[in-house]
Each structure stands twice: as structure tokens, then as C-alpha cells.
Amino acid sequence: MTTATHTTGAATSSASRAFQLSLSALLGLFVVGFVGFSHLEVAHNAAHDYRHSMAFPCH
């Protein structure tokens, strides 16, 4: 019985691990994407010097 619970526990935890890690990575990509790539004029102006310094495509 203990082995059965152990394997199901490990299986769900590895699936939820993958989900939680993907969620973290997507959140990071969204943040970087918005600050670095948004075509909004206001976002561009606010992060202007940052975008140039990080060599994001700008203007």
C-alpha cells in the first residue's frame, strides 16, 4: 500500500511540477516581452534607455 501511494504521489507531483515551472517561465516571458517588446508608445518611452542598453530591437 505504501508503494502504491508513493508512486501516485510522485506521478502527480511531477505533472504539477511541470505545470508550475511552465507557469513561472511564461510569467517571466510575459514580463520581459511587455517591457522589452511592447509597441505601445508609452511603454517604449518609459523603457527607452533600458531597451537600448539591453540591445532589444528599438524604434
Added chain:
Amino acid sequence: MTLFRNVVFVAAIAGLLAGIVMTAMQAYATVPLILQAETFENAEAAPAHDHAEAAPTTDTAAATAPEAAAPAAHDHGEEAWAPADGFERYAYTAAANVVTAIGFALILVAVSEAFGGILSWRQGLFWGFAGFAVFTLAPGLGLPPELPAMPAADLAARQVWWIGTVAATAIGLALIAFRRSAPLAILGLALIVTPHIIGAPQPESHESPIPANLHHQFVVAATVTSLIFWVVLGGLVGLIRGRFMGSETELQRSFA
């Protein structure tokens, strides 16, 4: 969602610190060069203002404005808000640095956790070098850091090439580092090289009002500051991670 919470914690702390370090480096190394380049941008705009490929908004603004006001109107379109020069502008640069550093840290921590986690600050340095290679070195080969007023190809095309290059380089490096197989290593190398064979979108002419040595100085400054940023970020993640993840996952496993 413990893992997600821990990843966010580690990324927030490492990103905050690395972002502050990056802001300090930029204040000395890159922002002064950007400000210097803007004097060329404005000087060039003053006499004739035929800046065809700048922003279309500026051209309409200049066309509607009286002749005398045209040079002043050049600054990135009048309607849009922009931070005032000086403290406000630095504050927004600092905010952008910290926010994106946390974003980069989220990606770094999530990806490294998938491959077993960054177990020490020294391991973190290598992950930092990988981040530098993926996000600065590879896209920078085709699209070197640019100063304001420099000619460039269509923005959307450059962004697509940039994102594609970053993705291909990341996957290529992962194949080489984490799959112990020669064919996959060759595939990884091919992935890293392909974007450069395709080639980054380039402007029709590289003629620019910016002196070449100013641009060269900026390329070096932007690349080196970014290298330090990534190495610091990776090292910090390695230092902090153990406090949040190590014991936590062990605990989870012992309960499971």
C-alpha cells in the same frame, strides 16, 4: 503551488538585486552614451528634418507644426507621454531593469529547475553565461546594440528575428548540455547557427549620424554590462535557491 511560490520568491529576490546592480552599471556605462547619441539625433533633425524612416508620427507632427517648431517636435512623437529627463527618466530605467530582471530570473529558475536546479553559486555562474549567450550574444551578433538615430530595418521584422534567435539558441544549448548524444549535439549546434545563416533584417543603408567610435563604445558597454548582469543573476539564484527549494522539495518527497 508551493513550487511556483518558491520559484517566484527566488526570482524576485535575485532579480531585484541583479536589477539594481544592472541599473548602477547602466548609469555609468550605457546611458551617458545614449544621451550623447541623442545630441546627434537632435542636431541632425534641426536643419532639414528629412528623417524619412524615423517614426511616421513625428513626420505628421512636424508637417502640421509651424516651421520653427519642427526641430523641437522631433522627440519621439509629441502626443505620447515620456518621462522627463533627469531623475524621472533614470527612475523608469531602474524600474524597467528590476522588473525585467525578475522576469529573466523567473525564466532562469524555471528552466534550471526542470534540469535539476542550480545547486551552488558556482553552478549559477555557468547558468548565467548561458543566459548571456542566449539573450545577448546570439541576437547581438546579427543585431548589435543600437544607439538612438541609427538606421535600422523594420521593427517587427527585427523583433521576430530576435525572438527566433533566442529560442533557437536556448534549445540548441540545452540539447548540447543535457542530451548526451552526438546527433543531438550536432542538431543543437545547427539550431544555434541557423538564425545567422538566415541573417538578421538589416537597414538599406548603414549611414548614420552617430560616429562609429561612439557606437563601438556602446556595443562593448552594453555587451559587458549584460554579461555581468547575467553572471550576477545566476550566482544569486544559486546562493538563494537552497533556502527556498532544497529542503522544501526534500520535505515534499518524504511526505509523498
